[in-house]
Amino acid sequence: MSVGLEHYLVLSAVLFCIGLYGALSRRNAVVILMCIEIMLNAVNIALVGFSRYIVPPLVTGQVFAIFIMVVAAAEVAVGLAIIMTLYRSRETVDVEKMDLMKW
Amino acid sequence: MAFDIVFWILAVVSVGTALAVVLLRNVFRAALFLVMCFFTVAGLFVTLQADFLAAAQVLIYVGAISILIIMAIMLTREFWRGSQAGRLRVSALVAGLLLLGVMVFVIVNTSWQISEEPPKVPTTAAIGSQLFGEGGFLLAVEIAAVLLLAAVLGAIALIREK
DSSP, X not given: OOOOHHHHHXXXXXXXXXXXXXXXHBXXXXXXXXXXXXXXXXXXXXXXXXHHHTOSSSOHXXXXXXXXXXXXXXXXXXXXXXXXXXXXXXXXXXXXXXOTTOO | OHHHXXXXXXXXHHHXXXXXXXXXXXXXXXXXXXXXXXXXXXXXXXXXTOHHXXXXXXXXXXXXXXXXXXHHHHHHTOTTTOOOBOTTHHHHHHHHHHHHHHHXXXXXXXXXXXXXXXXXXXXXXXXXXHHHSXXXXXXXXXXXXXXXHHHHHXXXXXXXXX
16 A cells, blocks of 8 residues: 555654653653644644645645744744743742642 | 655654654753654655745754754753653553544544645745735734744743843
8 A cells, every 4th residue: 555645644643642642741841842842743744744635736734834833933932931931940840840820 | 666665764763753752761862852853754744745844844843943942951951850751641641542543543534535636846936825925824924923023022021030
């Protein structure tokens, strides 16, 4: 069976679930941010795969992927600034110790 | 046939590096594996004939985002403690596997309407006319610009010494 849309979608699903597992199970906030980047990349693969196999002349999937890249860049800038601020005040990036807003 | 071999190599390497990012205890090595993962995703974009996106992936992810992450790892000096697993590890694994099962089931059982038309290569002109042309995504482009500005200002406001 030659490689088609399903292969790209399954690969995208596998990468997304690896990122989801990491984001839920790790304690280091920077690693959680890295796992979120993996999840965003997985979504990009799915979008570009749809764009290539379902509507090749329109490149809407690739345009959406560009917007996801923009949002990922903004997210990583703000996320790392928050992590650095927390590290400065609490000397840790362990999310289980960031319980300031826990009731 | 060569296309299939390239796809399988890229798929195996990307899944392996993503697993390394999640499972390695050394945060710095995890970040280096993340760079490798971004590179393989750029290669997957090339196999999907998305040349502009592959270049943007290398520039933005491999060039900018990974450097930011590595700088954050260096500045937090937390990597000697490593990336430990939290208390939610088992339930996170169950949630991930459940989601994976559901998604693979849906993907395999849907009859996708594959178009036989050849894709446009190079895609740069097509993407440009979609973004800026008539009936395109011009409003979204302007909102994205505002979002980037707000994100940069917010990051500066957060990180500034009081």
